[in-house]
Amino acid sequence: xxxxxxxxxxxxxxxxxxxxxxxxxxxxxxxxxxxxxxxxxxxxxxxxxxxxxxxxxxxxxxxxxxxxxxxxxxxxxxxxxxxxxxxxxxxxxxxxxxxxxxxxxxxxxxxxxxxxxxxxxxxxxxx
Numbered sequence: 077x078x079x080x081x082x083x084x085x086x087x088x089x090x091x092x093x094x095x096x097x098x099x100x101x102x103x104x105x106x107x108x109x110x111x112x113x114x115x116x117x118x119x120x121x122x123x124x125x126x127x128x129x130x131x132x133x134x135x136x137x138x139x140x141x142x143x144x145x146x147x148x149x150x151x152x153x154x155x156x157x158x159x160x161x162x163x164x165x166x167x168x169x170x171x172x173x174x175x176x177x178x179x180x181x182x183x184x185x186x187x188x189x190x191x192x193x194x195x196x197x198x199x200x201x202x203x
Contacts, residue, residue: 078102078192080174085197093162096197098174100155103192108133111177112150112157115187116170116199125185126172127159137184142168164201171196 084096098114100107113128127148128137136148147160157174175190182189 078104078176080176080192080194082172082174082194082197085172085199087200087202088164090164090166090201090203092164092201093160094164094199095158095160096172096199098157098159098194100157100176100192103155103176105178106152107155108152109178111179111184112148113175113177113184113187113190114148114157114159114172115175116168116172117196118167118170121170123173123187125187128184129157130184131179139185161199164199166201166203169199169201171198173197 079101081099088094111131114126115123116126117123125139129148129150145163150157173196174194176192177190180189
């Protein structure tokens with residue numbers, strides 16, 4: 077049974093930092109075979125792409141709204157992907173979801189190309 081478990085969410089003041097993690101287990105293939113993404117959904121809004129890292133760990137992708145402030149990384153030895161969030165803004169408040177995909181067609185920013193999803197970690201940024 078595939079499980080993606082997010083952790084590290086919480087409440088932080090604007091301008092602060094937070095790191096959220098996503099630990100994977102039960103994947104059919106080794107974790108390093110999966111590209112990983114982070115998405116978020118704010119109250120009353122649709123889910124949106126945040127960041128992605130390829131299976132080879134050679135490429136990363138970011139939404140314009142977080143570029144320069146967020147950093148995605150992965151530790152294949154720990155089956156874990158991270159999202160370091162700096163200079164947080166109130167508009168970053170959302171539930172953050174990690175997702176996994178194998179080699180497949182479709183853009184990294186398209187949530188439909190991801191096969192597995194976590195339950196989400198809530199991040200609240202106060203002004």
